[in-house]
Amino acid sequence: MELGIVWLVRAAWIAAILPMVIASIPISKLRSFHELVMGFARRGKILQPSSSQKWTVPQRFFAHFYVIGVAWTTLLLATTWMYAIKIAPLSPEKLQSSEIASHLTRGSKVFSFHESHLSSYRFKVWRAVFLLVLMEIQVLRRLVESIYVFKYSPFARLHILGYLAGLFFYTAAPLSLCSSIAPEIARFAGNQVAEFIAGESHTSAIDEFDLLLSIIPLMKLGSCQMIGGVVFLWGWSHQCRCHAILGSLRESPSQEREYMIPHGDWFEMVSSPHYLAEIVLYAGLLVASGGTCVTIWLLFGFVVWNLTLAAGETHRWYLRKFEDYPANRHAIFPFVY
8 A cells, every 4th residue: 555655656747748748759740749739738828828827827826835835844854854863873882773673573583684775775875865955946946936936927827737736746746755765654654654653752862863864864965965965055056146037127017028147157158047947956966866766767768758748838939029029048958959
């Protein structure tokens, strides 16, 4: 049942990626399918104006994605961090291997948990915490931007399927980052809830809480996590700058029909640098994960394919809209596309 959750998330990513892959095949027979898929993905300025706004929602509903993203990521991060402190602490003397073995096997006496497995499992748990910390940084910033940076036009719309896809993404993405230990986390959370309902005291656990013990393991992860974290922050900072540039183009929502060519930062190279930055930061998460988790690879594949298609549509819109649009800009990948 618990492992079924992981496979369900993977199946959902595959189901989300497959239509985009098919729509990208340059065959004339698939042209209508391509237009159908892009019709669901278009939003804001590239959504074709229509006398009917059926099956669309205001683009300002983007904030809903980040509210859900923050709430869900925070819950997963808190639960995973608590699990890491209690079940996989930094110091071996804090918890014997038999205790972890008992938790993972629900008390099975035929399970032998060697020290090498114990160290590997500790690393996996704290790596999941690290990935969720990075995701928390991302969704918190996006929520703040949706409230204070972007000034959505009252005429800007989003297809309802695109809206549902966004809700799915910010639910499945954080879960994917801790999918390697999802069954254990689910069991741990269930036990904590059961203990709370039963009224069992947790005073001793609170008294023994050690702030350093909860942070130091994140500083002792491997080179992949450090490199991935740097790549993530590189993409994160550039997306922040590019969003600030986009937000400054419209001083108030009343300027709904005014569009200008953005300049600065990565806008000098591509039309959608905020999409490129998002791909970079999710590449950082992939590197930080060690690149061994299929679910995170599927998450990254969805991000790349979705944003590449959206960037292509945005680039073509700019070319149609502005006769003096910079000819040296590509859609999303400098010098490539």
